[in-house]
Amino acid sequence: MVFDKETMLWLSGNEAIALGAWEAGVKVASGYPGTPSTEIMGNLARYEGVYAEWAPNEKVGLEVAIGACFTGARALATMKHVGLNVAADPLFTAAYTGVRGGLVILNADDPQMHSSQNEQDNRNYAFAAKLPLLEPSDPAEAKEMMIRAYALSEQLDTPVIVRITTRIAHVKGVVKKGTRCELPEPTIEKMPAKLVMLPGNARVRRQAVEKRMEEARRLAETLPENRIEPGSGTRGFITSGVPYNYVKEVFPHAPVLKLGMVWPLPEQMIRTFAASVEELIVVEELDPFIETHLKAMGIACHGKDIIPNQGELNSFIVRKAVDPDSIGALFEPLPLPMRPPNMCAGCPHRGLFYGLSRLKDVFVSGDIGCYTLGFLPPLSAMDACVCMGASVTMAHGMSKALGKSGEGKIVAVLGDSTFMHSGITGLLNAVYNNSYASVIILDNRTTAMTGHQDNPASGRTILGTEAPALDLEQLCRALGVKRVVVVNPHEVEVTRKVLKEEIASPDLSVIISRAPCVLLPEEVRRKKPVYFTNLDNCTGCSLCVQMGCPAISWTPLTPEEAMARGYREKQKGFAQIAEVQCAGCGQCAAVCKFDAITRREEQ
Ligand SMILES: Cc1ncc(C[n+]2csc(CCOP(=O)(O)OP(=O)(O)O)c2C)c(N)n1
Incomplete structure (x- = not known):
C-alpha cells in the first residue's frame, strides 16, 4: 500500500468518527462529555460546515439531534453508555417517528469501567428500542461505518446506533480521508402522522417499526460490513x-x-x-x-x-x-502496579472535602466528577454515589426517611456540570417537598473530570466563543432556595464553619463552593507563589497530611531519629512539601497551627 500523507491520516477512533460524520455531511451535532466518547464532539466542532455543541445532558443532546434531522439535515448525538440511559426516553420514541435526514446516536461503552460507574452493554438498547446497531473493529472501519450508518438511517427511515468501546475510541490507526458529501438544504415540512407521537399516530408507526426491522434483517444478509x-x-x-x-x-x-x-x-x-x-x-x-x-x-x-x-x-x-x-508463561500478561487516583495538588475540592471530613455524624450523598475522589482516604468524606445528579435526590429521600432524626446530618455534593446535567430538577423537588438537606455545588468553572469541557455556566461555547453564563445563585433562588451561600474552598477554616452552620440549619440551603479548577489553562498560567515547610516548626501533628495533597509527604521518625533532629522524643514524623508539585493554593498553610508552612515570597 502506498502511504499518501495527504489522504492517509493517523487518527484515534474518536477522531475517525468525527471525520466520518463530517464526510457523511452531518450538519448538526450535540453531545454531553463522557469518557470514552468526549473527543468526538471536540473534533467535529472544528470542521467547516458543521454546527456542534455541548448540551447540558444527553437527553437534551439527542433531542437537539432529533429536531435537526426532522428538517432533513443529517444529525449526530454523542454520549457514553450511561448517557444513553439518560437519553432513553427520546431514543425509544424516535424509533417510532423515524427520521427525515439521517440520525446517528454514537454510543461509547466502557468494558472494564476504566472511567465509569458501571459496565453496561448497550447493544441491548438496539434490541429493546428496535434500532439497527453497527459496531466497528478499528478506527478506519469506524469512519466508514459512520457513512454507512447515515445511508442506512435514511434508507430504513430510522435512527441508527453506532456502538464503540473504549479500545476503539482511544486506539490509533490509519484512516483514509474522503470528501464531504453534498446534501440538499434543510427545510420545514409538516408531517404530523410521522412526527407527532400521540397514541393514534404511534400505533400506526409501531407497525412501521416492525416492517423496517424486517427490511433491516434482509439488508443485513448482504451488507458488506457482515x-x-x-x-x-x-x-x-x-x-x-x-x-x-x-x-x-x-x-x-x-x-x-x-x-x-x-x-x-x-x-x-x-x-x-x-x-x-x-x-x-x-x-x-x-x-x-x-x-x-x-x-x-x-x-x-x-x-x-x-x-x-x-x-x-x-x-x-x-x-x-x-x-x-x-x-x-510467555503469554501471561504482567500485572501493572496499582496507582490510586487522587485530587490534584491545588484542587479546590480538597478544601471543601477537608471541611466535610471534620464534621461528625454527617452523611455525604455524593455524585460523579473529580470530587468523587473525596471518597478516598485520607479525606474519606463521601458516603454514597450512584449516578449523575443522584446526590440531591438521594439526600432528599434520606431526609424524608429519617425525618427529625436526620436533621442537620444530610448533605448532597455535586459539581457544576453535574448540577446542570441532572441536579436542577432534584433541587426543585427538594424545595417543593420541603427537604432539610443541604446541597453543595462545587463550582470549579468547568467540566474537569472529562477534560475541561465548557458548560452553560462557564461563559464559553465548545469553540471557546463567548456565551451567556448561568448565574447559579440566581437559579437556586429562583427555584425557591432561601439560603444560598458562596464560599471559597481554599479558605479552609471559613469553609468548615459555613458548612457546619448550613448543614445544622433546619432549612434547605445551597452552599456554592467556588474556585476555578487548578488545571484550567488560565490558572496554570497565573503562577502563584508556592509553599514550603519550615521544618523547625513542624510538630508532626499531621493535619496538613490529612488533606491528602500529593505535594505533601510524611516522613515517619523513631524516637531516636526525632531526638537527633531536635524534635520532641514523642514526635512521630514530619510533613514536607514538594515545591515542584505545589500549586500555591494555601490550604495546607490554612490548617497548620504551628507556622510550619510559609509562602515562598514571605521567606
Ligand atoms: C450520564 C453520564 N454522563 C456523563 C458522564 C461522564 N462524567 C462523569 S463526571 C462528569 C462531569 C463532571 O463535571 P463536574 O460536575 O463539573 O465536576 P468536576 O469534574 O469539574 O469536578 C461527566 C461528564 C457520566 N458519568 N454519566
Whole structure:
C-alpha cells in the first residue's frame, strides 16, 4: 500500500468518527462529555460546515439531534453508555417517528469501567428500542461505518446506533480521508402522522417499526460490513467490534464470521456459517448478546460458558478460554502496579472535602466528577454515589426517611456540570417537598473530570466563543432556595464553619463552593507563589497530611531519629512539601497551627 500523507491520516477512533460524520455531511451535532466518547464532539466542532455543541445532558443532546434531522439535515448525538440511559426516553420514541435526514446516536461503552460507574452493554438498547446497531473493529472501519450508518438511517427511515468501546475510541490507526458529501438544504415540512407521537399516530408507526426491522434483517444478509472470512480447521468464530482483532490475532487461520451490523442479525448468513464448521464459538465482550440470539435461532454454540462476561477481553483471555492447553508463561500478561487516583495538588475540592471530613455524624450523598475522589482516604468524606445528579435526590429521600432524626446530618455534593446535567430538577423537588438537606455545588468553572469541557455556566461555547453564563445563585433562588451561600474552598477554616452552620440549619440551603479548577489553562498560567515547610516548626501533628495533597509527604521518625533532629522524643514524623508539585493554593498553610508552612515570597 502506498502511504499518501495527504489522504492517509493517523487518527484515534474518536477522531475517525468525527471525520466520518463530517464526510457523511452531518450538519448538526450535540453531545454531553463522557469518557470514552468526549473527543468526538471536540473534533467535529472544528470542521467547516458543521454546527456542534455541548448540551447540558444527553437527553437534551439527542433531542437537539432529533429536531435537526426532522428538517432533513443529517444529525449526530454523542454520549457514553450511561448517557444513553439518560437519553432513553427520546431514543425509544424516535424509533417510532423515524427520521427525515439521517440520525446517528454514537454510543461509547466502557468494558472494564476504566472511567465509569458501571459496565453496561448497550447493544441491548438496539434490541429493546428496535434500532439497527453497527459496531466497528478499528478506527478506519469506524469512519466508514459512520457513512454507512447515515445511508442506512435514511434508507430504513430510522435512527441508527453506532456502538464503540473504549479500545476503539482511544486506539490509533490509519484512516483514509474522503470528501464531504453534498446534501440538499434543510427545510420545514409538516408531517404530523410521522412526527407527532400521540397514541393514534404511534400505533400506526409501531407497525412501521416492525416492517423496517424486517427490511433491516434482509439488508443485513448482504451488507458488506457482515462478512464470512473463510479459513481452515473445523472451529469457527462469530465475533464483532474489538474482539474481532483478538480472534484474528490468536486464530489467524480459523474461519470467522465478522459482524459489523450486530442488530438485527443476518440469520441466513449465520446459519450458512454455522453449518460450515463443526464447532462454533461466539467471542464477544460483556453480555451474551449475539450468543443469546443464536441460541434463540436454535444454533448450538459456545460463548459465555468459556468467555468471561465481565471486563474487557484481550488476546490472552481469548486464547486461554478457547485453547487453555496452548497457554505458556510467555503469554501471561504482567500485572501493572496499582496507582490510586487522587485530587490534584491545588484542587479546590480538597478544601471543601477537608471541611466535610471534620464534621461528625454527617452523611455525604455524593455524585460523579473529580470530587468523587473525596471518597478516598485520607479525606474519606463521601458516603454514597450512584449516578449523575443522584446526590440531591438521594439526600432528599434520606431526609424524608429519617425525618427529625436526620436533621442537620444530610448533605448532597455535586459539581457544576453535574448540577446542570441532572441536579436542577432534584433541587426543585427538594424545595417543593420541603427537604432539610443541604446541597453543595462545587463550582470549579468547568467540566474537569472529562477534560475541561465548557458548560452553560462557564461563559464559553465548545469553540471557546463567548456565551451567556448561568448565574447559579440566581437559579437556586429562583427555584425557591432561601439560603444560598458562596464560599471559597481554599479558605479552609471559613469553609468548615459555613458548612457546619448550613448543614445544622433546619432549612434547605445551597452552599456554592467556588474556585476555578487548578488545571484550567488560565490558572496554570497565573503562577502563584508556592509553599514550603519550615521544618523547625513542624510538630508532626499531621493535619496538613490529612488533606491528602500529593505535594505533601510524611516522613515517619523513631524516637531516636526525632531526638537527633531536635524534635520532641514523642514526635512521630514530619510533613514536607514538594515545591515542584505545589500549586500555591494555601490550604495546607490554612490548617497548620504551628507556622510550619510559609509562602515562598514571605521567606
Ligand atoms: C450520564 C453520564 N454522563 C456523563 C458522564 C461522564 N462524567 C462523569 S463526571 C462528569 C462531569 C463532571 O463535571 P463536574 O460536575 O463539573 O465536576 P468536576 O469534574 O469539574 O469536578 C461527566 C461528564 C457520566 N458519568 N454519566
